[in-house]
Amino acid sequence: MSANGGDSKVAVLVDCDNATPEILEFALRVVPQFGRVVLRRGYGNHTTLANRWQEALVRLAFTPCLQYQYAAGKNTSDIALALDAMEALFDERADTFCLVTSDSDFAYLCRKLRERGATVHIVGEAKSPDALRNASDQFFEWVPPTVKATSEQIPALIQKAEGSKKDDAKAVAKHRPLFVVEAVKLLAAETVEGKVQLGPLGTYLRRTYPSFSPKIYGHSGLMAMLNTYDRLTVEQVVKGSWLVSLSEASGK
Structure with missing residues (x-):
């Protein structure tokens, strides 16, 4: 728990067009350490929200933000997420942001939020480019349960049941970067x-x-x-x- 985590207002904004629903529960386990979650929103087109994401958004109390494509190949969801993030910051509804995405297009949004004094965390997949990772205050990598964890992946995956801790310790082998x-x-x-x-x-x-x-x-x-x-x-x-x-x- 961060020193000022209890005072922070956290917005969790999900790029549903560029993420999988399975990542959402992991994101909600990460963000409580930074403060109280006051905004939960998922952005995507009709196909994305109605099919893959509907169950997860409803179950985890997220507000779906449907964005129609006004022209073929144009992703309006990204713009809506970015505008809502800046609006939430200016309205002082949130001072800490957790963006759930692996899209490098959000790197500029991260920089603008941080320039205004906000704290930005990213929850993304292994495919997330360095431009996105390094634009955040902290990056959390989600690994699908079926994928074997490596020494470079999130510590949560090596904090398993007591009986498997010895095996995990051998796997990471006390690396010294x-x-x-x-x-x-x-x-x-x-x-x-x-x-x-x-x-x-x-x-x-x-x-x-x-x-x-x-x-x-x-x-x-x-x-x-x-x-x-x-x-x-x-x-x-x-x-x-x-x-x-x-x-x-x-x-x-």
Whole structure:
């Protein structure tokens, strides 16, 4: 739960023309940590909403937003979703947005919402391009239940029943991505002592890599993850304060 999650008003806007109904329940498990969901809307044409999406939207209390195509090949649903998102922000009905889509066309909307101070989360599929992932504050990848999870996918899929945790731990094998070392090197270079505080490091990693989570790589938290790196040194300076730096052997 985020520090201000209880005060945030969340809008969940679904691009039904570019997503599968099965993703919706996953999205609703993700967003409560950010605040109270005040808007639930699903956008699509008549064929999409009447066939694939009708049951899911009704069952999960979403308002269907039907958009007719005024000309062949024109997708009016995207425009309606974008306009409703900006209107909700300007009317102060929502300050946090969860867009359920894998369409890179929404990357610009994400940037505009964030420029106005809103927080934007994306729930999408593996096909989601980097342009969309990196335009959000945090990206959550939904994986179909029939697809075997990999070490790069969402941590929720490796938090299974107690009996399977050992197998999951072996699968992720405590990975140590190099970009963590590069982040420490970059941030520490800006300090006199060549050390970066744990909190700002975590913030930087999340902002730079929206889908980043230590659990994805098989670690319980950022501290546990950093302690597995031979090239990094973690030290406590005062109670509750930790500093991270490149180890001497890493060759600064």
